[in-house]
Amino acid sequence: MSSQPRLTPTSYIVLGLVEASGEATPYDLKRTVAKSLGNFWSLPHAQLYAEPKRLAAAGLLEERQESSGRRRKYYRLTEQGGQALSEWRSAPTEEMTELRDLAMLKIFFGADPAQMAAAQLPARRRKLEEYEGVHELIAEHAPEGSLLTLEAGIRHEREWVRFWSGLAEEESEPG
Amino acid sequence: MSSQPRLTPTSYIVLGLVEASGEATPYDLKRTVAKSLGNFWSLPHAQLYAEPKRLAAAGLLEERQESSGRRRKYYRLTEQGGQALSEWRSAPTEEMTELRDLAMLKIFFGADPAQMAAAQLPARRRKLEEYEGVHELIAEHAPEGSLLTLEAGIRHEREWVRFWSGLAEEESEPG
């Protein structure tokens, strides 16, 4: 009768993705993460095998295994799992993520800002462009939640680009 | 002769803080983190006991214990530790932290944006004000690195405030 283990963000990611799919294998989850969620909250694929198992043991997912061929494991929400997900999702949170940015950590400890900016700026710009491309592609049909997430990501990338631009050494115009 | 264990960000935080102090006990580190670094990269205090021990075993810190009274442990950088820190610090990184924001995760999975905004906005505003207060206090004398870190934090908080403001339900003016 499934004593509750601690539910982590990873747990809810799995529950949420399974809900969206109806039924999914860990590999399905992996692909979905790669496409949609992974940009702002990625997970190593091993967790997408381990976590559903935990959740199934806790009674929040139901596991079904193919009896032949690849013997894939399919998961779907149980009543209990659906309820846990709804409760979590509809509970507003004040929690605020820390920056935890490696480049900033180095700067905190005295690294040269201009040098760090030289490495960060192009990477941030690339990422920003990528996001903006995706946004254009999916703006019409994507569910509101994933659009908003993407938009938040874009805003913060823009902020990073502004920030690092300010620290980058000015390239003097040739001529 | 101390085989290198994996050095994590936590390791460099400890090395960096010890370098800044000259010599420090885990409790000193804890207080320093609480004041300066903890806002953008916090650690549970137990790690500030465990990690110096690891680093000492690896030859990057030198441990000295009081022989009486509280028998505190004092740590200072070894040559090797100083070098590891310098190398890490001066290596520019392209790595980009993901957002990993709980509220956004809930929204991704369909939570009501206005409700989430109602919880996030005041919290973000408080944090922003706090940062701005600290900034005014230390702007004159703080080392460049910690000022920049704080400024990055402020910019991102502002972005969050803008973002959630856009999602918050407009309070209709009474009258």
Added chain:
DNA sequence: GGGTACATGTAATCAGTTACATGATTTA
């Protein structure tokens, strides 16, 4: 002089990461 908060640390657990392993498809 008894309680409360600060100081200092250890132990146990567990989630997350890395590494390993192998079967099925596709492609050259």
Added chain:
DNA sequence: TAAATCATGTAACTGATTACATGTACCC
């Protein structure tokens, strides 16, 4: 048909978090 890549998973490790535990100083 060999090589490479995709699909599917398990095992081992270890850093991070939580919980526990005790000593010292301060306060009423």
